[in-house]
Amino acid sequence: MIAEALVNNLWVIIAALLVFTMTIAVGLLEIGELGEGFDFSLLKTMLMTGAALVVMAAVGFNTAFAPTWDGIIGNPFYAPGFFLGGFAGSTAGPVQGLWWSVNPPYATDGLTVSTYFLFETAFAAVTLALVGVILLKKVRLSAFAPYSIVYFVLIWNLPAAWIWNPTGWLAKLGMVDFAGGLVVHGAAGAAGLGILWQVWREERARGHATSPQVPIRVSPGWLTWAILLLWVGWFGFNPGSVLAFNDEALVVVITTFLAAASAMLSFLATVYLVQGDRPSLLNATNGILMGLIVITPLAGFVSPGSAIILGALGGPLFLLGEMLFSRWKWYSDPVGLLPGHLLGGLFGVAMIAFFAQSAFSTGSGASALPNGLLFGGGWSAVHQLGLEALGIVAVCVTVFVLSFVTMWVIAQAIGGITRPEAGQS
Numbered sequence: 093m094i095a096e097a098l099v100n101n102l103w104v105i106i107a108a109l110l111v112f113t114m115t116i117a118v119g120l121l122e123i124g125e126l127g128e129g130f131d132f133s134l135l136k137t138m139l140m141t142g143a144a145l146v147v148m149a150a151v152g153f154n155t156a157f158a159p160t161w162d163g164i165i166g167n168p169f170y171a172p173g174f175f176l177g178g179f180a181g182s183t184a185g186p187v188q189g190l191w192w193s194v195n196p197p198y199a200t201d202g203l204t205v206s207t208y209f210l211f212e213t214a215f216a217a218v219t220l221a222l223v224g225v226i227l228l229k230k231v232r233l234s235a236f237a238p239y240s241i242v243y244f245v246l247i248w249n250l251p252a253a254w255i256w257n258p259t260g261w262l263a264k265l266g267m268v269d270f271a272g273g274l275v276v277h278g279a280a281g282a283a284g285l286g287i288l289w290q291v292w293r294e295e296r297a298r299g300h301a302t303s304p305q306v307p308i309r310v311s312p313g314w315l316t317w318a319i320l321l322l323w324v325g326w327f328g329f330n331p332g333s334v335l336a337f338n339d340e341a342l343v344v345v346i347t348t349f350l351a352a353a354s355a356m357l358s359f360l361a362t363v364y365l366v367q368g369d370r371p372s373l374l375n376a377t378n379g380i381l382m383g384l385i386v387i388t389p390l391a392g393f394v395s396p397g398s399a400i401i402l403g404a405l406g407g408p409l410f411l412l413g414e415m416l417f418s419r420w421k422w423y424s425d426p427v428g429l430l431p432g433h434l435l436g437g438l439f440g441v442a443m444i445a446f447f448a449q450s451a452f453s454t455g456s457g458a459s460a461l462p463n464g465l466l467f468g469g470g471w472s473a474v475h476q477l478g479l480e481a482l483g484i485v486a487v488c489v490t491v492f493v494l495s496f497v498t499m500w501v502i503a504q505a506i507g508g509i510t511r512p513e514a515g516q517s
Contacts, residue, residue: 097202100336104203104211107332111214114325115141117318118221124315125308125374125427132229137221139233140240144217147244149176152216153209156249156257157193163261165246166253172205194335198258199457201335211332212256215276216248218329222280223495225427226288228306235502235509239287242498247283250494251275251487266476267483268458271333273389273440274487281434282488286495288423290503294510302421310374319377323352326384330391333456340455344391348384351391351403355383358407366411378428382410385436386443392456393448402443409439438484445469445477 119137123130144152151168158170168174172189194203220243227236254260255269269275295303330348334341359379363369383403387394390402413431425431448464462472469476503509 100201101203101207103337103341104201104207104332104335107328108207108211108214110325110328111211111218111332112141113321114329115144115214115218115221117321117325118218118225120314120318120321121377122225122427124311124313124318124377126228126306127309128311128314129309130229136224136227136233136236139237140220140224141217143237143240144213144220144244147241148209148213148216150174152244152249153212155245156216156252157191157208157212158257159192160253160257160259160261163259163264164253165250166257176205176209193258199335203335211335212252214328215272216244216252219248219272219276219280220244222277222429222433223283223287225429226284226291226423226425228424228426230291230424230510231287232506232509232511234506235499238502239498242494243283247491247494247498248279250490251279254487255483262479262483262486265479265482266460267479268393268444268453268461269389269441269483270392270456270458271330271388273385273437274483277385277388277433277437278441278484279487279491281429281437282491283495284425284429284434286492286497287499287509288425289496290499291510292422294503294508296422303423305421306424306426308374308426312373315373315377319380323349323380323384326352326388330388334392335457338455340392340452343396343452343455346396347391347394347399348387350396351387351399351406352380352383354400354403355386355406355410356380356403358383358404359410360407362408362411378410378432379407381428382406382432382436385433386440389437389440390444390447393444393453393458393461395449395452398447398449402440402447406436406439409435438488441480441484442477444480445473448473448476 116137119133122133154168154170155166158166160166189205191203191205191208194201194208252275254262255275292303326348331341331344356376356379360371360375363375383406386402386406387399410431413435417430446464446466448461449467450463453461462476463469465473499509
């Protein structure tokens with residue numbers, strides 16, 4: 093058991109490091125899609141990483157993952173307490189101490205406080221990086237800095253406490269989200285919408301009839317590096333979410349990579365058939381990302397064959413999302429937070445009730461998850477679909493409201509969140 097726990101801790105730490113690389117890779121993705129003039133994106137993602145580590149260590153880790161108060165928010169005073177034990181002269185808490193939710197009676201992974209903290213903090217950081225793709229050159233850093241503190245204490249933490257914390261109210265009802273289709277991608281989209289609404293209010297007050305659009309200027313080298321790092325980083329994102337180095341973790345590697353490849357081919361084919369566009373680096377990148385997003389909430393619950401089908405569905409779904417979201421001109425979203433992360437994440441969560449198979453979900457720690465409708469789940473699967481839908485509505489509404497209110501308060505305090513030159517490309 094000791095050797096198994098050591099292997100699990102090593103595995104999850106490596107996975108956490110891979111997820112941390114994804115935060116910076118999101119900055120590279122922005123440069124790759126918007127041009128090298130957006131080098132601010134790199135500074136932004138570095139600052140997000142630093143803020144995530146400090147704020148999550150101070151209190152955010154507990155508000156998300158400590159035993160909850162009435163299933164709503166984690167107890168900030170739960171041991172080891174603030175700053176992972178503060179200045180105690182012992183390693184027993186953060187290094188040798190075991191975190192309650194990933195050890196008996198909830199699990200048998202044997203993860204320490206420090207391992208689990210690093211892993212979940214990496215997820216928090218990359219989620220804010222996804223939210224940040226809509227900042228462009230419009231939102232002031234002096235507005236986003238205080239927003240990030242609220243984000244790592246409350247906005248990101250509530251969905252995590254509700255779904256990934258075994259005492260969360262949605263978790264106790266039976267809702268699942270393997271690696272963050274809702275906690276990461278869907279919630280990032282909802283948070284981004286909240287910021288975009290405040291941006292639009294300020295742009296409209298300046299006399300704009302529509303939000304000034306930021307053009308795509310592909311930088312091939314940066315875009316290729318970005319999707320490579322993100323694709324490899326997802327190796328930590330999904331397989332690492334098993335929280336143990338076992339057979340199921342290896343299956344998740346396969347489902348993740350197959351869905352990404354399938355979605356890329358599907359999107360390229362869809363764009364060609366519908367719009368007549370030949371394959372391009374940008375479309376290949378968006379296809380890979382959509383496949384990775386769609387499979388994220390299901391990767392530990394489905395078979396490799398289902399992963400290919402889900403990826404294939406992701407291609408036309410992304411094009412449909414682009415067409416729908418492009419109709420609204422009150423915001424600019426050139427990197428695709430809404431058609432990709434919001435739509436793809438929510439779609440993947442809903443598909444749990446259709447594609448889940450107990451043979452796979454049991455190995456990922458979700459033994460109570462019934463088979464999906466496509467695998468004989470019957471009314472149990474219909475009930476699961478209702479739970480997933482409830483979670484989607486609760487999380488998206490809550491995150492949108494908190495995100496908008498936070499930015500509105502900041503705007504009142506500093507005289508607006510947008511730059512005076514907002515809208516200039």
